[in-house]
Amino acid sequence: MSQVYKRELVFVVTGVVALVMMLDYFFGKNIPWLSGAGGISGQLQTWALIIQLMAIGLGAINLIQVHYRQISRKTNMAIYSASFMVFFAFLLLLGFYKLATGVELYPYTWIFANVYTSLGATLYAITGFYIFSAAYRAFRARNIDAAILLIGGIFVLLANAPIGEVIWSGFPLIGNWFNNVGQIPGMRTFTVVGALGLLAYGFRALIGKERGFYSEVQ
Amino acid sequence: MSGQDIWDKLQNVDRRVFYWILFIGLTVPFLTPIGLPISVTPSTQAYFDGLKTIEKGEVVVLSINSGVSAWGDCLPAMVTSVHKVYDQGGKLIVWSIGYNDVDITWRKIQEKLPDVFSKWKEGENYVYFGYCPPQETNVALLATNIRAVYTQDVRGVKTGDIPMMKDINGANKIKFVLSSDTGDAQMYYIRQWKNGQVNYEKTGKPPLIAEMGIAMNKSGDMVYFLSGDEFGLVGGSRGAAELEALTGYKGDATTTMDSISVSHVLLVLAIILANIAMVATRGQKK
Amino acid sequence: MEHVLTLHGELKTNGEKKMGVWIILDTKFVALLILIASFILFYVYMNLAKGGMKIKARTFPAVAAIPEAIGRAAEMGKPVYYSTGLGQSTLNNQLNGPQTLAGISILGYTTRLCAKSGVKITYFTPIADSLPLVEETMRTAYMAEGKPEEFDPAVAINFQQDQSPYLTASLGWIQREKPASTFLLGGFYYEAVVIGEAGNTIGAMQIGGSANTHQLPFLVATCDYTLIMEELYAASAAISGNPDVLGSLKGEDLLKFLVLILIGLGFILALVNNNSLISLLRL
Numbered sequence: 003m004s005q006v007y008k009r010e011l012v013f014v015v016t017g018v019v020a021l022v023m024m025l026d027y028f029f030g031k032n033i034p035w036l037s038g039a040g041g042i043s044g045q046l047q048t049w050a051l052i053i054q055l056m057a058i059g060l061g062a063i064n065l066i067q068v069h070y071r072q073i074s075r076k077t078n079m080a081i082y083s084a085s086f087m088v089f090f091a092f093l094l095l096l097g098f099y100k101l102a103t104g105v106e107l108y109p110y111t112w113i114f115a116n117v118y119t120s121l122g123a124t125l126y127a128i129t130g131f132y133i134f135s136a137a138y139r140a141f142r143a144r145n146i147d148a149a150i151l152l153i154g155g156i157f158v159l160l161a162n163a164p165i166g167e168v169i170w171s172g173f174p175l176i177g178n179w180f181n182n183v184g185q186i187p188g189m190r191t192f193t194v195v196g197a198l199g200l201l202a203y204g205f206r207a208l209i210g211k212e213r214g215f216y217s218e219v220q
Numbered sequence: 221m222s223g224q225d226i227w228d229k230l231q232n233v234d235r236r237v238f239y240w241i242l243f244i245g246l247t248v249p250f251l252t253p254i255g256l257p258i259s260v261t262p263s264t265q266a267y268f269d270g271l272k273t274i275e276k277g278e279v280v281v282l283s284i285n286s287g288v289s290a291w292g293d294c295l296p297a298m299v300t301s302v303h304k305v306y307d308q309g310g311k312l313i314v315w316s317i318g319y320n321d322v323d324i325t326w327r328k329i330q331e332k333l334p335d336v337f338s339k340w341k342e343g344e345n346y347v348y349f350g351y352c353p354p355q356e357t358n359v360a361l362l363a364t365n366i367r368a369v370y371t372q373d374v375r376g377v378k379t380g381d382i383p384m385m386k387d388i389n390g391a392n393k394i395k396f397v398l399s400s401d402t403g404d405a406q407m408y409y410i411r412q413w414k415n416g417q418v419n420y421e422k423t424g425k426p427p428l429i430a431e432m433g434i435a436m437n438k439s440g441d442m443v444y445f446l447s448g449d450e451f452g453l454v455g456g457s458r459g460a461a462e463l464e465a466l467t468g469y470k471g472d473a474t475t476t477m478d479s480i481s482v483s484h485v486l487l488v489l490a491i492i493l494a495n496i497a498m499v500a501t502r503g504q505k506k
Numbered sequence: 507m508e509h510v511l512t513l514h515g516e517l518k519t520n521g522e523k524k525m526g527v528w529i530i531l532d533t534k535f536v537a538l539l540i541l542i543a544s545f546i547l548f549y550v551y552m553n554l555a556k557g558g559m560k561i562k563a564r565t566f567p568a569v570a571a572i573p574e575a576i577g578r579a580a581e582m583g584k585p586v587y588y589s590t591g592l593g594q595s596t597l598n599n600q601l602n603g604p605q606t607l608a609g610i611s612i613l614g615y616t617t618r619l620c621a622k623s624g625v626k627i628t629y630f631t632p633i634a635d636s637l638p639l640v641e642e643t644m645r646t647a648y649m650a651e652g653k654p655e656e657f658d659p660a661v662a663i664n665f666q667q668d669q670s671p672y673l674t675a676s677l678g679w680i681q682r683e684k685p686a687s688t689f690l691l692g693g694f695y696y697e698a699v700v701i702g703e704a705g706n707t708i709g710a711m712q713i714g715g716s717a718n719t720h721q722l723p724f725l726v727a728t729c730d731y732t733l734i735m736e737e738l739y740a741a742s743a744a745i746s747g748n749p750d751v752l753g754s755l756k757g758e759d760l761l762k763f764l765v766l767i768l769i770g771l772g773f774i775l776a777l778v779n780n781n782s783l784i785s786l787l788r789l
Contacts, residue, residue: 026357028538044357050598051353057634061667064637067660079682115324119288122670126289129696132703133724134242134487135235139706140727141491142498152495156488162435162458164256165481178261181442189443189719192735194765196717199736201541202758203604205548206743211751214611214742216639235707289670289696318594356600403594403695404601436696437720 013210019046020208065090154180230497238490245486249478256481258474263445264462267430267452270396271301276309278395278422279388283409284316284325285354285401290434294400295325296460296473297432299332301398304467306336311384312346313394315362315370317405318354323374332471342375343382350374359408363391363418391418396428396451406431406441410449432460536787548757555753563752568713568731569741572612575687575711576619585626587685588613589676589701590633590692591716592669597635602693604739605717609692610639611742616689617647621656628679630664632672637665673697680704690714690729691738694721702728715741 022036022043030037037043069083096110143149160166161177206212260268274280282302286294305312316322326348330337340346349370352358361369366389367379379385387393391413399406409429420427428451433441435456445453454463457480460473555561579586590609593602613629620627629640641659648657664679666672677700680688688705690698691714698714698721705712706728714725715733726732733741736758743751772783 024541028534047355047357047598051355054596054598054635057637058667060637061634061665064659064663064665068664071660114321118670119321119324121674122287122289123291125670125673125700126292126696129700130483131239131242132700134238134483134490136699136703136706136724136727137487138233138238138490138494141494143495144498152491156491159484159488162456163481163484164258164461164477165485167259168256174259181439182262182446185439186443186446189440192719192722193440193443195762196719196735198758198761198765199717199739200604201544201761202548202736202754203608203739205545206751206754207604207607209549211552211748211754212607212611212742214614214643214746215607216642287669354594354596354599404599407601440719 009216010210012216013213017208017210020204022046062090154184227497227500231494231501242483242486245482246479249482250475253475254478254481256478258458258461258465258477260462260466261459263442263453263455264459264466266445267432267454267459268304268463268466270428270430270451271304271308274305274308274310274395277311278308279311279313279384279393280305280395281397282312282314283397283399283401283405284314284322285319285399285403285405286325286434287319287402288321288324290402291325291328292472292476293434293456293460294402294432295328295332296457296471297454297463298325298398298400299329299471300460300463300467300469300473301432302329303333303336303469306333306340306345307467310395313349313385313388314346315349316351317359317401317408318351320351322351343373343377344384347373347382347384349379354405356408356412359405360412360416363413363416366390391416391427392421394427395420395422396430398430398432400432402434402437406433406444406450410444414449430454435459544757544761547760548754551757551760552750552753555749555756559753561749561752561756563740563744563755566733566737566741566744568715568733568737569612569744571711571713571731572616572689573619575689575713576616576623576625578711579620579625579686580623582686584686585628585683586616586620587630587676587680587683587688587705587710588616588627589630589688589690590636591690591694592672592697593633593636593693595632595634595668597633597639599693601717605693606633606636607639608738608742609715610636610643612689612691612745613640614643614647615742615745617644618650621648621651621653626661628662628664628683628685630666630672630676630679632666632668634665634667637663669695669697673700676701677704680708680710684708685710687711687713690716690725691733691741692716693718694725696721699724699728 023046026037026041026043030041030043033041035041066087069086072079072083073087093110093113096107100106100110137155141148141152141155143152157173157177158180159177160169160173161175161181166173166177203212282298282305284298302312314326316325319325342348350373352369358369366385370379372378373382397409397413399409406429414426414429416426418427419425429449430452431441431444431450432454433456435458438453438455438459441450441453441455444450454460457473457476460471461477464471464474551559551561576586590606590613591602593599593606597603597606617627619625627644629644631637631640640663644659644662645654645657648654664675666675676697680701681704685705685708688701688710690701690712694714694716695718698716702712702714702724712729713731713733714729715738716722716725717735717738719735722732722734726734740755740758743755768783768787775781775783
């Protein structure tokens with residue numbers, strides 16, 4: 003198949019699937035062949051899930067390529083890439099063992115429960131430190147808008163911490179006002195406007211005018 | 221650095237200084253707790269009031285849509301909510317829309333509540349279904365046909381054979397959904413359950429939704445609470461600490477409140493310092 | 507409650523089906539009408555624009571800064587970091603999938619500029635199902651500049667399953683390679699502030715954008731230029747300059763005015779305790 007047809011086929015499939023999903027959303031309730039787990043839309047969702055899971059295999063290949071390159075070129079990251087490959091192979095074997103026998107070996111669970119999840123929680127905790135330095139840099143009253151942002155931010159910060167109401171009872175009062183009243187119009191605007199932008203983007207994708215995400219480069 | 225006075229240096233302090241100050245500031249309250257009082261915000265009060273309306277035998281869904289990284293914000297609220305459901309005599313269905321580490325989270329909740337789970341019987345008082353793919357169509361399907369999404373629970377027992385699920389196959393038997401999420405799952409429930417077609421039998425209205433979210437999302441989640449799409453909102457560790465204060469079960473969130481107080485005060489002081497330096501530098505340049 | 511709307515315009519409730527042609531709709535009837543009206547509006551303006559109507563889209567500073575960011579990287583001899591965020595680790599997500607696709611559209615443009623300037627660009631992602639799209643887009647960009655041999659997926663694309671590994675890899679790469687510019691355009695979660703701040707630490711020029719409201723404050727605080735909400739979706743239209751695509755932006759603006767009118771009307775009716783508009787929109 004020529005490249006042109008291959009490219010056009012992607013956009014045709016995108017449009018057809020989008021149309022089916024829209025029809026399902028509005029009319030699917032009482033049309034069994036369209037909606038539900040056994041209907042067309044359900045099948046498409048299942049296929050999308052299968053493709054997503056298969057794509058993890060592609061991702062694994064990319065990982066191996068990236069780290070093999072480091073090892074073969076003996077870069078200063080080679081040792082880390084080598085350790086990654088060792089762990090990757092080890093966990094893969096454990097996973098295959100579970101597939102073959104149905105038995106989940108202790109190291110498999112232990113590594114996930116005690117290493118991976120702990121590291122994940124640690125990274126989430128790092129966010130706090132980074133927010134601190136970002137706020138220190140960003141909260142400068144360079145102009146009137148920034149000054150208003152700064153003042154509002156301080157009230158919200160101290161409303162969120164129990165010490166705020168100990169310092170002054172006005173902090174939680176004003177801070178919660180910012181949370182419950184002050185920022186709501188802005189948030190709602192973002193939500194509505196974002197939805198409209200998404201609508202236009204979806205329409206362009208539906209009729210094949212939005213092509214930037216697959217091989218059409220501006 | 222030559223030619224820089226104290227004010228310039230203050231504006232460009234090395235981040236690592238802040239990180240150390242923050243680290244020490246966060247650690248000290250764990251060693252010597254301060255124990256400041258916690259006032260309750262309307263959103264958490266509304267959440268608690270909602271939990272208090274659970275009658276004996278009523279079924280509530282706990283949808284765990286947050287990962288292990290969000291335990292700090294979401295886990296205490298989930299633990300307290302499960303405890304309250306138990307106290308009210310309610311029953312619990314637990315599942316997850318899209319987070320594959322839900323098993324670890326559920327195990328942690330059970331570890332935190334030994335008094336509850338020593339008395340609760342799986343299959344009669346609670347059922348745990350585990351993970352399902354993060355699609356809104358799954359959430360829509362759960363409202364009308366739970367068995368189509370979860371054919372069996374994590375023990376391998378068919379959904380229809382689970383004693384508490386014999387009469388339950390959709391939102392018509394579920395009082396409300398407590399969604400703990402870091403992203404979009406609450407919106408799926410709002411669109412498909414709250415604004416859906418299936419009504420809860422006892423009230424004749426769609427099941428209610430409540431959110432236990434991370435602090436980062438609180439401002440966005442507040443929109444749904446204030447519009448009435450959610451009956452309650454527990455936002456972050458602060459919200460969880462408020463819930464613990466209301467229920468009387470002091471847990472992890474209350475412990476972290478002192479650290480949060482210290483970190484927030486440090487941040488405010490740092491910001492004020494930076495602005496003083498900026499104003500002083502500006503004055504000098506003039 | 508089920509609403510049955512027949513072609514004769516008769517409204518019945520409780521699911522009485524009429525023989526013959528019928529349409530059964532649940533409480534999304536008005537939503538469907540609004541959707542169809544929006545599509546018609548977009549289509550009309552797209553055709554008007556294609557027919558010659560001049561449509562002026564304001565310059566997005568973030569989009570205008572992309573060549574500057576690439577030029578900076580070329581001068582400094584440093585690479586460029588690009589990421590479309592966690593996006594819930596899948597393209598098959600209602601809110602984040604389109605953001606990822608919009609980010610990939612801008613990636614194509616950015617890659618082309620990088621290829622032209624001889625700048626190395628590395629794309630980080632935890633979204634496995636976007637890999638074929640990204641590889642094809644980047645390959646096409648290099649081919650468009652006549653340098654297909656310079657594209658190596660093992661160098662240009664870096665995939666890690668899940669948020670924490672992706673974040674760790676990004677942080678490590680940024681601290682080692684010290685990119686001159688970073689692009690954070692897509693469906694971001696908490697990694698926005700971490701990667702943004704890491705970029706600030708090394709003094710990179712940062713362009714960010716997301717439609718996730720909870721990450722916008724962090725992107726605005728850490729990035730030099732930010733695309734906010736719909737600007738992310740409109741950016742690819744702005745880059746292409748394609749008249750019929752710009753026409754859809756015009757239609758979108760008109761839709762915003764209509765929404766404003768509805769809000770105003772609702773506000774006035776709410777003042778007199780009238781819920782008819784709310785009931786109508788809920789049909």
